[in-house]
Structure formats: C-alpha cells, structure tokens
Amino acid sequence: MNRNLLELHDITAYRGKSLVFEGLSLAIPEGDSTVVLGPNGAGKTTLLKLISCDIYPVATKGSRLKILGRERWNVWELRSRFGIISHDLQHDYLQSAKGLNVILSGYYSSIDTWSYQKFCEGDIEKASLIMCKLGIESLAERSFGEMSVGQQRRFLLGRALINDPRALLLDEPTTGLDLKASFQYLDIVRSLIREGKTIILVTHHVHEIPPEIKRVVLIKNGRIFLDGEKTEVLTSSNLSTLFEIPLQVAVSNGFYQVFPG
Numbered sequence: 001m002n003r004n005l006l007e008l009h010d011i012t013a014y015r016g017k018s019l020v021f022e023g024l025s026l027a028i029p030e031g032d033s034t035v036v037l038g039p040n041g042a043g044k045t046t047l048l049k050l051i052s053c054d055i056y057p058v059a060t061k062g063s064r065l066k067i068l069g070r071e072r073w074n075v076w077e078l079r080s081r082f083g084i085i086s087h088d089l090q091h092d093y094l095q096s097a098k099g100l101n102v103i104l105s106g107y108y109s110s111i112d113t114w115s116y117q118k119f120c121e122g123d124i125e126k127a128s129l130i131m132c133k134l135g136i137e138s139l140a141e142r143s144f145g146e147m148s149v150g151q152q153r154r155f156l157l158g159r160a161l162i163n164d165p166r167a168l169l170l171d172e173p174t175t176g177l178d179l180k181a182s183f184q185y186l187d188i189v190r191s192l193i194r195e196g197k198t199i200i201l202v203t204h205h206v207h208e209i210p211p212e213i214k215r216v217v218l219i220k221n222g223r224i225f226l227d228g229e230k231t232e233v234l235t236s237s238n239l240s241t242l243f244e245i246p247l248q249v250a251v252s253n254g255f256y257q258v259f260p261g
C-alpha cells in the first residue's frame with residue numbers, strides 16, 4: 001500500500017456555527033485517484049477547505065489531519081506541494097494578472113506575481129512549456145479578467161503544475177465549461193493521471209468523473225455514505241438514495257451519466 005496522501009481521522013469541523021463533520025475519517029493513498037461526490041450541503045467545500053488549510057478542524061483527543069504525511073504545514077509550502085484548483089481561487093484571482101504571470105505565481109502560491117519575486121530563465125521556459133501542454137500559449141499576454149472561464153481554469157491548472165505536485169485537488173473542474181472545453185479539460189486531467197499524478201476530485205457532477213478514477217467516496221450530511229470501487233458505488237440505487245430522488249445511471253466509454261429515474 002502506498003503512503004497516504006491524505007489522512008483524516010476522527011475529524012470535527014465547523015463552518016461558522018454549523019457543525020459539518022463529526023468524527024469523519026478518510027484516507028486516500030498516493031496513486032489512488034479518488035472522487036468525493038455528494039449533494040449540495042454534503043460538506044464537499046468544507047473538506048476542500050480543510051485540505052487547503054483555509055479552515056482547521058477542532059483539536060480533539062485522537063483526531064488527526066495529515067496531508068502528504070504531515071500534520072503541520074506552512075500553508076504556502078503546502079499549497080505549492082499540493083495543487084489545489086478551487087472556484088474560490090478562480091473567483092479571487094487578480095483580474096489584471098497576465099497569463100504567463102498566472103503560471104509563474106504558482107512558485108510562490110501568490111495571486112499574480114510581484115516585483116520582489118525573482119524568476120530565472122528556466123522558470124519562464126518551464127511556464128512556456130506548461131502553457132504549450134495546456135494549449136494556452138497564445139494567451140500568455142492576455143489578462144486573467146479577459147479570458148474565458150475555461151481558459152482561466154487551464155491557467156490555474158498550469159499555475160499548480162509549475163511545482164510538479166504529486167497530487168491535485170480539483171473542485172468541480174468542468175462547471176461553467178461548454179462541452180468542448182469540458183472534454184478537453186478532462187482529457188488533460190486523464191493524461192495527468194496516466195502520468196502518475198494523484199487526483200482528488202470534489203464534485204456533485206457524475207459526468208465529470210474521468211474513467212481513470214476508480215474510487216468513489218459518497219458523502220451526505222457530513223458523513224461518508226459509501227466508499228469503494230466506482231462500479232459498485234455509482235449505481236442507480238445508491239445515487240437515488242444519495243440525492244433523494246429516483247435516478248438511473250448509464251455508462252459509456254467509462255464515463256457516467258445520470259437521468260431522472
């Protein structure tokens with residue numbers, strides 16, 4: 001068994017005054033790309049914020065939250081080691097930042113680059129290679145605010161990739177993207193998995209689960225409802241119970257779709 005990328009043991013966490021998790025335990029080993037799927041309000045964003053150290057769990061006896069094998073992190077170091085692409089980041093990113101600088105800002109986990117940050121020729125070359133790989137090299141001089149949602153998301157992926165992270169955490173990666181942009185983005189995610197990156201995908205959209213992700217964790221009301229092999233977990237019956245509405249699951253080329261049942 002590979003070492004754990006993520007280890008939550010007996011975690012209690014609040015958002016404001018709302019108790020979201022009480023005694024949550026979940027382990028994701030490196031190499032075990034996983035989707036965490038749940039309805040609105042299940043606790044997905046809270047989980048994401050725990051992993052990115054935007055919020056902290058309540059310190060209780062025996063509880064632990066280990067990321068990449070460590071309990072204590074300098075937040076900036078963690079964010080460069082674990083590529084996190086969230087909607088909050090896309091929303092908060094500086095509109096005036098130029099494309100190339102969005103990628104380079106990953107070195108410092110900053111929003112845009114600043115005059116005190118130094119980049120060598122190699123850094124800029126690497127950023128250019130990543131832009132080519134993601135098909136966004138022609139937008140290097142375009143400001144973030146003048147890009148489409150799909151282009152912005154690719155730049156934020158490039159910003160994460162500049163640090164060669166072993167793992168990436170994706171928050172509803174295709175929300176706001178049209179069909180072409182969605183499938184192109186998913187193709188990139190699929191090739192990253194094939195290259196050996198571990199992906200943790202947090203979503204309520206079944207259709208954006210890449211075929212390469214084999215483990216599915218269903219969460220509901222802050223608890224793990226089911227955790228296992230995709231083929232066994234993503235059934236019509238389980239999803240109907242999870243979302244509290246009759247649903248029918250269909251599978252094509254490894255992708256899942258859901259219809260009203």
Ligand SMILES: Nc1ncnc2c1ncn2[C@@H]1O[C@H](COP(=O)(O)OP(=O)(O)OP(=O)(O)O)[C@@H](O)[C@H]1O
Nearest residue numbers: 015016017018020039040041042043044045046204
């Ligand atoms: N700032 C907040 N203050 C109080 N309660 C909150 C806050 N943010 C979220 N919550 C509550 O915490 C619970 C979990 O919310 P969370 O945002 O983690 O769910 P989610 O699965 O990400 O939902 P969605 O799919 O709608 O984004 C919900 O009951 C929500 O109402």
